[in-house]
Amino acid sequence: MKTKSMSKYFISLCMAFFSMTAIAQEEAVSLKDSIAYKKNYGLRLGIDLSKLLIGATDDYFSGYELVADYRIQKDLYIAGEIGFIEKTSEEDNYNFTTKGTYITVGFNKNTFQNWLEMDNEIFYGARYGFSSFSQKLNTYTVFQEGTKIGEVSTPYFEPKTVHPNQTYTDLSAHWISFVLGLKVETFKNLFLGASVNFSKLIKTAEPNNFKNLYIPGFNKVYATNSSVSFNYTLSYRIPLYKK
């Protein structure tokens, strides 16, 4: 459900960005200049606003993510994220708390042709991700199929609920992600960004008699060992040189 409402924000954010670029383009047309505009190179640092927002409104989630990228060519950036997440996941018959840190490293390739001195991006990229975390199994109810008496199928005995409060530590996960996103320079060197990550697990250290169903940085693990995650960033570029 969270993904659904998040995609809503994603779309509205896209709208906002596209309208911004449209305004900027109108201004640019009147300039008519033959100067070759130089691009700002530097280290861009930012935070994921969505995690802060979710953390503020959802009692079962707290987390932050720092993002960074470094321009190495006109349209190529080395990019990465680092973060911490503590999240309690509530399933039908059990609930557990995941807590851990993660780091991702990769690149972003811009495909957007900027006008004049504009420096917006529509990019794709890839990441390698690693997370180290713990899972705490808080409570579970043993699943037992209903017994059919007459026409109704109900549990014959009261299902057993256990509160193991067991923590599985030293868990880890490695994954790769495909990233799609955009960044818009709203003020000089200040960027708003949004991206979506499609990730696939490569390797995990699983807990004994449980499973990594949520991994910090990777998000909810689906049956195919894949996931989708979003982020919305506010970042600032520390300008180092122009080229």
Next chain:
Amino acid sequence: MKKYRLVFLLLSFLIGACENDDFCTEETTPRLVIGFYELENPEEFKKAPLIVWAAEMDSIYQGVNLDSIVLPLHTGSQNITYKFSHTKEVDQINFTYESEDLFVSESCGFKAIFKNLRIESSTNNWIKSIDINNAFIDNENQVHVKIFH
């Protein structure tokens, strides 16, 4: 062409990501399988007209004529008494067991399996003899308890 390759890659990621795993389809907590056999010919099934219920509860089987039945075990307890009514005679069997909880999958959560199934006490009105065929219950594919009558 390059663009299409990118779209294809994205689509395959998307399709792979949208997997519906909301329904529990795996095997979960197994039930106790009881088979009814002929006393004189222990290899042969012998149907029994039955009403079966756990002590002080509703009947699970009501006037059926079967050679084998499945009964749930109480995961929150270590013993359960089942009553078997054959025509007018009622016998009861008190089973004891240990249970162990195993994680199955995201949608199913945990199931229980049962070990060291024993018969603590039983009556012999129409049931002549009881034999534990398999004291380890982790599936419903075989008979765990044989009842001879």
